[in-house]
Amino acid sequence: MLEIKNLCAGYNGKEIAHDISFTVSGGEIFTLIGRNGSGKSTLLKTLAGQLPPISGGIYIDGTSKEDMSRNDFAKQVSAMLTDRPKTDMMTCREVTETGRYPYTGTFGLLGKADKKAVEEAMRLTDTTELADRFFAEISDGQKQRVMLARAVCREPKILLLDEPTSFLDIHYKLTFLEMLDKLRRERDIAVVMSMHETELAGRISDRVMLIRDGICTGTGAPEGLLDKRTLTEHFGLTEELYDKYM
Amino acid sequence: MKKRLIFSFVLLACLLLLFIAVSIMAGSVDIPIDELIRIFSGTSGDDTASAIVLKIRVPRTLAAAVLGGALALSGYMLQTYFHNPIAGPFVLGISSGARLTVALALIASAGGALKMNSAVMVISAFAGALLSMLAVLLMSSRIRSMSLLVVCGVMIGYICTAITDIVVNFANDSDIVNLHDWAVGTFSGIKSDGLMVCAAVVFAALAAVFMLSKPINAYRLGEGYAVDMGVNIRAVRIAMIVLSSLLSGCVAAFAGPVSFVGIAVPFLVKMLLGTAKPIVMIPACFLGGGVFCIISDMIARTVTAPSELGISTVTAVLGAPVVLIIMLRKNKDRENA
Numbered sequence: 001m002l003e004i005k006n007l008c009a010g011y012n013g014k015e016i017a018h019d020i021s022f023t024v025s026g027g028e029i030f031t032l033i034g035r036n037g038s039g040k041s042t043l044l045k046t047l048a049g050q051l052p053p054i055s056g057g058i059y060i061d062g063t064s065k066e067d068m069s070r071n072d073f074a075k076q077v078s079a080m081l082t083d084r085p086k087t088d089m090m091t092c093r094e095v096t097e098t099g100r101y102p103y104t105g106t107f108g109l110l111g112k113a114d115k116k117a118v119e120e121a122m123r124l125t126d127t128t129e130l131a132d133r134f135f136a137e138i139s140d141g142q143k144q145r146v147m148l149a150r151a152v153c154r155e156p157k158i159l160l161l162d163e164p165t166s167f168l169d170i171h172y173k174l175t176f177l178e179m180l181d182k183l184r185r186e187r188d189i190a191v192v193m194s195m196h197e198t199e200l201a202g203r204i205s206d207r208v209m210l211i212r213d214g215i216c217t218g219t220g221a222p223e224g225l226l227d228k229r230t231l232t233e234h235f236g237l238t239e240e241l242y243d244k245y246m
Numbered sequence: 247m248k249k250r251l252i253f254s255f256v257l258l259a260c261l262l263l264l265f266i267a268v269s270i271m272a273g274s275v276d277i278p279i280d281e282l283i284r285i286f287s288g289t290s291g292d293d294t295a296s297a298i299v300l301k302i303r304v305p306r307t308l309a310a311a312v313l314g315g316a317l318a319l320s321g322y323m324l325q326t327y328f329h330n331p332i333a334g335p336f337v338l339g340i341s342s343g344a345r346l347t348v349a350l351a352l353i354a355s356a357g358g359a360l361k362m363n364s365a366v367m368v369i370s371a372f373a374g375a376l377l378s379m380l381a382v383l384l385m386s387s388r389i390r391s392m393s394l395l396v397v398c399g400v401m402i403g404y405i406c407t408a409i410t411d412i413v414v415n416f417a418n419d420s421d422i423v424n425l426h427d428w429a430v431g432t433f434s435g436i437k438s439d440g441l442m443v444c445a446a447v448v449f450a451a452l453a454a455v456f457m458l459s460k461p462i463n464a465y466r467l468g469e470g471y472a473v474d475m476g477v478n479i480r481a482v483r484i485a486m487i488v489l490s491s492l493l494s495g496c497v498a499a500f501a502g503p504v505s506f507v508g509i510a511v512p513f514l515v516k517m518l519l520g521t522a523k524p525i526v527m528i529p530a531c532f533l534g535g536g537v538f539c540i541i542s543d544m545i546a547r548t549v550t551a552p553s554e555l556g557i558s559t560v561t562a563v564l565g566a567p568v569v570l571i572i573m574l575r576k577n578k579d580r581e582n583a
Contacts, residue, residue, distance in 0.1 A: 050473045074476025081474070085467040086329050089522040101464055101475035107525060108460030 314539025321508020343378025
């Protein structure tokens with residue numbers, strides 16, 4: 001479904017992620033694991049079209065991103081970023097509705113199908129009761145769920161999530177992951193995300209990719225990669241520290 | 247929600263019609279409504295009253311409505327562009343830039359170097375507005391803080407105003423009589439041919455902005471999210487800059503400096519509507535700006551009659567407190583967050 005070939009990504013010509021290749025199929029969760037500044041966000045931003053790739057290709061069902069219009073690409077890929085959305089006087093429903101943007105006409109008005117998709121996404125993410133509240137006034141965990149509803153209501157083939165669980169408490173972390181699990185099963189969505197919690201990443205992901213200083217140091221099933229030896233090396237930890245806290 | 251929107255639009259439209267009528271009737275010579283009806287139906291025997299209404303008050307009132315709408319709309323777009331509720335054509339120095347180039351054009355025409363007409367006015371104002379806007383943008387790429395950006399805009403405004411003042415002073419002894427009035431800001435200088443030109447420009451820009459309401463709505467969430475929605479961010483940004491410069495330039499060309507309308511009106515309209523959706527904000531700001539400027543203009547020409555106040559004096563008194571309220575509210579939000 002999503003295929004990345006020899007992708008080099010970075011800002012203003014400065015390469016941060018080097019020669020990354022992987023494929024993710026429908027219903028699969030693929031997680032990037034690495035330290036701050038390792039290139040995870042750069043990679044996700046490039047996949048989302050926010051940064052132009054320096055070289056290499058991004059393909060969806062065999063079609064290169066470059067051969068797709070912005071709108072067609074947006075219909076298939078939706079991203080949930082770490083940037084805080086600016087939501088001056090927007091209700092949660094309005095924020096969610098922006099996810100349908102690529103499907104709407106000249107004035108951006110939602111049709112019946114759009115409204116139904118929004119309702120469904122809100123039900124799925126348990127945000128229906130928040131619909132008429134102002135986005136600025138709800139808690140961080142609730143915001144995260146609304147942003148997921150926004151990403152999901154587009155009914156994308158590919159979902160990109162940059163540290164989706166970082167600001168959530170344990171309760172929301174786990175319910176969030178459960179939602180994600182349900183989504184990929186029910187809708188066959190390919191999920192590419194970054195995550196810091198290796199323990200949780202191991203549980204939810206079908207495959208993980210270790211990324212260090214912009215270089216992929218290993219891709220595969222979490223069981224084979226998230227062991228003590230690999231992780232101490234990957235995160236630059238001493239065995240002592242690892243044993244004490246992990 | 248729907249009811250509130252309908253109510254708001256009906257209210258704004260009624261206020262606009264009401265104040266257009268009041269503004270035409272009130273002044274140094276009061277014209278009663280039955281006389282007004284006779285004048286419009288062409289059966290009035292009073293030529294003086296008829297001339298006052300048709301040649302002076304109607305163009306002036308309509309100009310205040312159209313240009314007020316243009317200012318509010320320009321302010322709304324700048325606020326959206328910079329994600330800053332206190333951005334506006336006046337505080338960012340864009341109006342002042344437009345005034346400077348118009349003053350230069352007027353002086354060139356007095357010297358015989360340029361033939362002055364409404365189109366030349368609009369073009370020179372647009373060029374000035376765009377130049378100031380580019381200066382602001384250049385600074386905004388280096389400055390992260392929004393309040394600092396506004397301070398920089400105010401500085402650009404001061405520089406442009408100072409140069410304009412110098413230029414106008416030099417021109418004082420030449421044959422430009424109106425330049426001084428214009429430099430203070432007034433809707434009085436607009437004759438019906440000028441009104442036609444600015445109405446054409448403003449309504450065309452209004453239509454263009456309205457067509458952009460979908461991408462503007464996407465842009466509202468922030469750039470990253472707009473890209474995620476498939477918006478061509480560069481094209482939208484350029485369109486917003488060009489249109490807001492055109493609108494505020496048009497005002498600067500015909501009325502001179504008019505302060506705070508661009509900030510106060512969008513805020514008041516947003517409070518009235520209870521939402522900030524561009525598709526309703528755009529027409530509502532336009533109507534609201536018209537109402538605001540007609541009222542301000544009426545105050546400017548009646549309070550100290552027969553002499554007149556500058557329009558900015560009035561809009562500042564009415565608008566600046568609103569800006570203060572916005573800033574205090576914003577501060578409170580931050581504390582709560």
